[in-house]
Amino acid sequence: MSHNNRRQFLKRVAAIPVVVGSTGCVTKTIKTTDVSIKASNDQVNVAAIGMGIMGFSNCKTAIQIPGVKLVAVCDLYTGRLERSKEIFGQHLFVTQDYKEIINRSDIDAVIISTSDHWHDVITIAALQAGKHVYCEKPMVHHIQEGRAVIQAEQDSGRVLQIGSQRVSSALYAEAGRQYRSGIIGDLILVEAAFDRQNALGAWQYSIPTDASPQTVDWDRFIGDSSQLAFDATRFFRWRNYQDYGTGVSGDMLVHFFSGFHSIINSLGPERIVATGGLRYWKDGRDVPDIVTAMVDYPHTENHPAFNAQIRVNFVDGKGGGSFIRLIGSEGVIDIKGSSLTVSQSRMGEAPGFGGWDSYDTFSLDEQARFKAVYDDKFSSANAGLSNPAVVRYELEAGYNTNIQHHAHFYNAIRTGSKVVEDGAFGLRAAAPALAANKSYFEKEIVHWDPVKMELI
Numbered sequence: 001m002s003h004n005n006r007r008q009f010l011k012r013v014a015a016i017p018v019v020v021g022s023t024g025c026v027t028k029t030i031k032t033t034d035v036s037i038k039a040s041n042d043q044v045n046v047a048a049i050g051m052g053i054m055g056f057s058n059c060k061t062a063i064q065i066p067g068v069k070l071v072a073v074c075d076l077y078t079g080r081l082e083r084s085k086e087i088f089g090q091h092l093f094v095t096q097d098y099k100e101i102i103n104r105s106d107i108d109a110v111i112i113s114t115s116d117h118w119h120d121v122i123t124i125a126a127l128q129a130g131k132h133v134y135c136e137k138p139m140v141h142h143i144q145e146g147r148a149v150i151q152a153e154q155d156s157g158r159v160l161q162i163g164s165q166r167v168s169s170a171l172y173a174e175a176g177r178q179y180r181s182g183i184i185g186d187l188i189l190v191e192a193a194f195d196r197q198n199a200l201g202a203w204q205y206s207i208p209t210d211a212s213p214q215t216v217d218w219d220r221f222i223g224d225s226s227q228l229a230f231d232a233t234r235f236f237r238w239r240n241y242q243d244y245g246t247g248v249s250g251d252m253l254v255h256f257f258s259g260f261h262s263i264i265n266s267l268g269p270e271r272i273v274a275t276g277g278l279r280y281w282k283d284g285r286d287v288p289d290i291v292t293a294m295v296d297y298p299h300t301e302n303h304p305a306f307n308a309q310i311r312v313n314f315v316d317g318k319g320g321g322s323f324i325r326l327i328g329s330e331g332v333i334d335i336k337g338s339s340l341t342v343s344q345s346r347m348g349e350a351p352g353f354g355g356w357d358s359y360d361t362f363s364l365d366e367q368a369r370f371k372a373v374y375d376d377k378f379s380s381a382n383a384g385l386s387n388p389a390v391v392r393y394e395l396e397a398g399y400n401t402n403i404q405h406h407a408h409f410y411n412a413i414r415t416g417s418k419v420v421e422d423g424a425f426g427l428r429a430a431a432p433a434l435a436a437n438k439s440y441f442e443k444e445i446v447h448w449d450p451v452k453m454e455l456i
Contacts, residue, residue, distance in 0.1 A: 025341075025390045032170040032399050044410055047072035047093075047101045049122055050114035051080040053205075054136055058111045058163070059088065061402045062134075065410050072107060074098045076217040077235070079208055096217045098122055102129040109159075109413060112136060115244040117225055120145040127156040132413050134406070136163040137258065138250045139426035143434050143455060146427035150453075153423040161409040161419040162426030166259030168405035171340060174393050175326070175333055176263045178342050184328030185346075190260065190308040191325045194252045195316035202281045202289060202314040203239045207232050233284065240285030247287030248312040249274070249436040256310050258421065258429035260324060264303050268428045268450035271296035274436035280315035289314040293436040298450075310436075339394040349381035427453055 044067060048059050051073050062068050072093035073084045081094040095101065101110060102125055109132035112122050120140045126133050139162050140146050153160040166172050179187075196202060208215075211232035218230040225243040228234070238244035239251060261268060276291035295308040326333040331344035353359045353374060362370060405420070412419045421429075428450060435446040435455075447456035 025392055027392045027394060030170050030174045030393050030395050032396050032404075042067065042414060044068050044108050044413060045071045045106055046109045046111060047074070047104070047107045048084075048111045048113065049074045049098045049101055049126075050112060050118075050136075051075035051084055052113060054163075055080075055111070055113035056084075056087070057402070058113055058134070058136070058406070059084075061400075061406050062111060062410075063088070064403055065407055068410055072101055072104065074101050076221050077208075077211070078215045079210065096220065099125070102126045102131055108132060109134065109409075113163075115221070115238045116246050116250060117141045117223065117244045120149050121223070123149055123160070124152040127152040127158050127160065130156065130158065132159040132409075134161050134163060134409050135426075137426070138246055138254045138430035138433060139423065140430055140434075141246060141250075143427075143431050143438075146423075146431065146453065150423040150427060159409065159412045159419055160423050160426075161405075161412065162258075162421045162423070162429070163405065164254060164258035164421055164426075164429060165401045165405040166255060167262045167421045167425070168408055169259070169401040170399060170404070171335065171338060171393075171395055171401075172259050172262055175335055175340050176265070178333055178340075178393075179264055179326060183331055183342060183344065184326060184333055185330030186304050187264065187306045187326060187328050189306060189327040191327065192256045192260070192308070192310045192323065193313070194248075194255065194311070194322045195313045195318075196320045197314075197316045197318075198320070201320065203237055203285075204281070204283065205237050207236045211236065237285075240283070240287060242286055245287070246434060247437055248276075248289065248291050248314065249293070249433045249440070250430070252312045253291070253293060253310055253433040253436055254429050256324065257432050258425070260308075261425070261429060262420075263326070266297060266300065266303055266450075268448065269295040269297045269308070269432050270448055270450060272432050272435040272439055272446045272448060273444075274439040276312075276440055288440065291436060291440060293439075295432065338399075339392055341390055341392045343390045350378035424453065 046062055046068055048055050048070065055075070059070055063070050070088050070092070073081065074095050074097065075081055076096050084094060085092050101107060110126045112119060112126070112133060112135040114122060116138060119135055123133050123135045139149060213230045216230065216232070216235055218235065221235060222228065234241055245251065257268065272293060272295050274291055274293040276288040278285070278288050279290055281289045290313045293310045295310065297303065297306050297308065299305040323334065323336040330346045331342065334341045359367065359370065408420045411417055431448060431453065435448055439446045449456055
């Protein structure tokens with residue numbers, strides 16, 4: 001439903017009698033059987049490039065898809081190659097050179113879970129080599145790298161899917177259905193938070209005791225970034241450094257933009273400003289541990305103009321947690337964990353008077369005249385919802401969003417169907433997150449054209 005059509009829908013809904021005074025909470029289960037995995041006799045041979053935390057996670061997920069076989073892995077630390085064989089089998093081909101992966105004729109697809117600064121390089125090379133590509137978010141390290149990735153995707157004719165799993169979530173699909181129904185009226189404001197309070201959540205990952213220039217291909221890792229001497233901390237905790245990662249904005253805010261854009265079918269914001277700082281995790285990192293971003297979305301066919309406030313905090317005194325909240329003129333959609341709640345609070349036509357109001361400052365005669373006019377004008381007006389019902393939607397037990405996201409990728413390879421997060425979608429999610437970095441470090445407002453996908 002377009003934004004303009006939805007406004008007409010809301011006008012019709014406003015004429016329907018509303019039950020006032022309900023305080024109950026109704027819980028419904030989101031049915032997920034409509035998301036299926038396409039079984040096939042055609043085996044898809046897949047290889048993984050980058051076997052850090054997400055690399056292992058992606059491989060464990062991929063092999064749960066029928067007909068998918070993991071045949072090779074690449075990583076720059078020899079210990080991870082050994083661990084890959086321990087988990088996935090001694091048959092694996094292992095290498096520290098990603099080119100040995102993409103040049104193999106028996107590999108159909110690659111999963112790229114490297115540090116961010118290698119995403120575009122390896123994605124483009126793999127597509128040009130005729131491989132289908134599943135690349136972790138954010139799609140690129142720098143905004144200006146995005147168009148080359150999209151061009152390589154188009155030229156290759158191969159499937160490219162970016163790894164922001166919320167795009168495939170049945171929970172976010174339900175949020176989209178609720179939004180398009182018009183139940184919260186016109187979207188006014190979106191609030192989101194991604195908070196953590198533990199060392200691992202702040203990327204102080206474990207460093208193996210055998211980390212050395214003999215076990216880590218450091219020169220290959222740094223690539224065209226700053227030419228520094230071997231540093232195990234920078235290798236195993238690369239997210240903390242601008243040379244290799246994209247900080248909390250590229251790692252966390254991109255979750256918001258990808259998931260939220262799928263809910264309201266948005267191309268993205270046009271104005272981004274961010275602030276923050278390094279407040280607690282002063283461990284040598286050169287990225288902030290708290291970022292707050294203010295984002296302006298323009299009016300489109302699918303949504304009105306609205307604002308968004310997004311926060312990432314890696315030293316959250318209340319223990320961490322996350323949410324996304326869509327605040328409309330007549331209700332709220334609140335997404336948290338594996339559930340969402342929808343509530344309404346419709347303003348009536350009658351504005352009311354008295355209380356904290358100028359009415360009591362009028363003379364008694366004027367108060368009487370005012371009340372007579374008011375009663376005549378609003379005698380039949382709807383006063384709105386006083387205690388609206390809340391509807392809670394929960395995912396079915398055992399539902400796995402990661403499996404669904406990978407299933408979409410392999411379904412697209414086998415059937416030619418469209419993926420849920422192609423290069424254009426991936427850039428439109430990554431760019432505003434990276435624009436928040438640009439705004440923070442350069443202390444400026446960033447203007448972005450979400451249609452042309454370019455900085456202004």
